[in-house]
Amino acid sequence: MATQTKYRRVLLKASGEALMGEQHFGIDVSVVDRIAADIADARALGVEVGVVIGGGNIFRGVAVASKGGDRVTGDHMGMLATVINSLALRTSLAKLGVDAVVLSAIAMPELCESFSQRQATAYMNAGKVVIFAGGTGNPFFTTDSAAALRAAEIGADALFKGTQVDGVYSADPKKDAAAKRFERITHGEVIERGLAIMDTAAIALARENHIPIIVYSIHERGGFAAILKGEGRCTVVSDA
Numbered sequence: 432m433a434t435q436t437k438y439r440r441v442l443l444k445a446s447g448e449a450l451m452g453e454q455h456f457g458i459d460v461s462v463v464d465r466i467a468a469d470i471a472d473a474r475a476l477g478v479e480v481g482v483v484i485g486g487g488n489i490f491r492g493v494a495v496a497s498k499g500g501d502r503v504t505g506d507h508m509g510m511l512a513t514v515i516n517s518l519a520l521r522t523s524l525a526k527l528g529v530d531a532v533v534l535s536a537i538a539m540p541e542l543c544e545s546f547s548q549r550q551a552t553a554y555m556n557a558g559k560v561v562i563f564a565g566g567t568g569n570p571f572f573t574t575d576s577a578a579a580l581r582a583a584e585i586g587a588d589a590l591f592k593g594t595q596v597d598g599v600y601s602a603d604p605k606k607d608a609a610a611k612r613f614e615r616i617t618h619g620e621v622i623e624r625g626l627a628i629m630d631t632a633a634i635a636l637a638r639e640n641h642i643p644i645i646v647y648s649i650h651e652r653g654g655f656a657a658i659l660k661g662e663g664r665c666t667v668v669s670d671a
Contacts, residue, residue, distance in 0.1 A: 436659045438588040440479040440555065443470065444578035444629075445593045447485035447516055449649050457488060458519050465652055466593075467523035470560060472656035474529060479555045481585050482562045483578040484520060486512025492570070506570035510537055513574060517564035518542065524560055531560040536568030536577070548584045555585055575633035583640040590642050591658070592629060593649025598666035599628050617670045618644070628668070643669035 452459030473480050489512035495505030517533045524531040532554050533543035554561050566577040582590045602610040618638035622631055628646055637644055647654050647665035657663030
């Protein structure tokens with residue numbers, strides 16, 4: 432069980448865009464089901480899993496600001512989008528018999544529980560998958576920052592960043608055929624090179640709390656569990 436894996440407790444950060452699948456907007460239930468299956472595989476290995484999902488498939492606060500709107504209101508709307516995605520993931524996990532709970536940084540008791548570090552840790556200790564919704568609850572902070580923050584709060588051994596590609600590259604491999612892929616890289620090098628895997632605040636927070644970031648393709652079925660078992664393709668961001 433847990434002895435088969437390198438990490439006992441992890442935080443998975445999935446982009447909202449990943450939930451769209453081939454659609455241009457919204458949620459592709461088949462994609463959410465697949466991500467839920469990956470999480471179920473990790474739980475079967477004895478790994479405790481927390482999850483943060485972005486909201487870009489529904490709404491981005493910066494889109495409002497870029498058109499002259501109020502950034503704070505836009506970010507609040509984006510936080511609501513993450514709650515929608517979190518509820519969708521909880522539903523998919525429930526279909527697989529995986530016990531999951533949504534904790535929101537914004538109080539909405541009719542839909543889900545409010546976040547507290549103590550309650551989140553208690554749920555994880557009890558074996559539940561904990562889905563953190565609502566970002567940090569503050570405007571001007573991304574869900575990447577929320578993922579790094581929650582990873583630190585729950586004492587995660589690693590932060591898994593599910594992306595569109597299979598690791599960290601020196602440039603966008605879809606645009607630059609000469610882009611170099613890294614097997615390992617430090618948090619500092621990511622910041623110095625300006626590699627856009629997560630925002631700078633998230634990288635810095637992970638570094639300060641000695642949390643490695645594992646970057647892998649969220650589109651590869653079984654990839655999450657494979658990496659947990661020491662297999663699979665990914666980039667490890669760590670100063671250790």
